[in-house]
Amino acid sequence: MRVRRMCRSVVAVNKIDKEAADPERVKTELAAKEVIPEDWGGDTQFIPVSAHTGQGIDDLLDALLLQSEVLELTAPADVPASGIVIESRLDKGRGAVASLLIQQGTLKQGDIVLAGLQYGRVRAMLDENGQPIKEAGPSIPVEVWALMVRPTLVIPLWLSKMRRSA
Structure with a gap:
């Protein structure tokens, strides 16, 4: 079944601090579901992170900020919260x-x-x-x-x- 993509995505590949971490396997498995990484010609950013050590968190935040700018995401501030x-x-x-x-x-x-x-x-x-x-x-x-x-x-x-x- 083909998944329709409305916008670009960011995937956080967690636990890269583990010895058995294999971000490429994650890319391969998601590519089988038509979530194609940018470095394979797709439109999905894959960001390796470790929630435990904090490694890659700044890269993840940068990627999310970039996506919000590219997609021009906004929310009204002058309405009830x-x-x-x-x-x-x-x-x-x-x-x-x-x-x-x-x-x-x-x-x-x-x-x-x-x-x-x-x-x-x-x-x-x-x-x-x-x-x-x-x-x-x-x-x-x-x-x-x-x-x-x-x-x-x-x-x-x-x-x-x-x-x-x-």
Whole structure:
């Protein structure tokens, strides 16, 4: 079955720090599914990485940034924020904490957010380096102290301007 390709892809070939790593085998197996590497004349970038050692992560990020520029990927920043809960936990001093990825719009401190049936006011936000921030726009990962209880993972997040509707 032929897979229709709408845009270029980036494949992260992980675990290259292992002795048995064989990125060429991965290329061969994916080529059989019509995912052809650039160095074989296709349109897919294969980036060897090691999540364990961090090797190749900068190359992967560069490849993703290049793809987003080539494809002119954008998201509106002037609409109510929406995103996805990537991770959540209960912190002894902070309460329910959620790691979010804002997909569109801008999330600001003080906003009321909904995650599934859970809601809360954004009390504080931290960037990926643990530094406090006041707002986060599209494609920005952020840690939020807001929700009343720990939300389920990988659920949509929405912004509510009125507490009553939350």
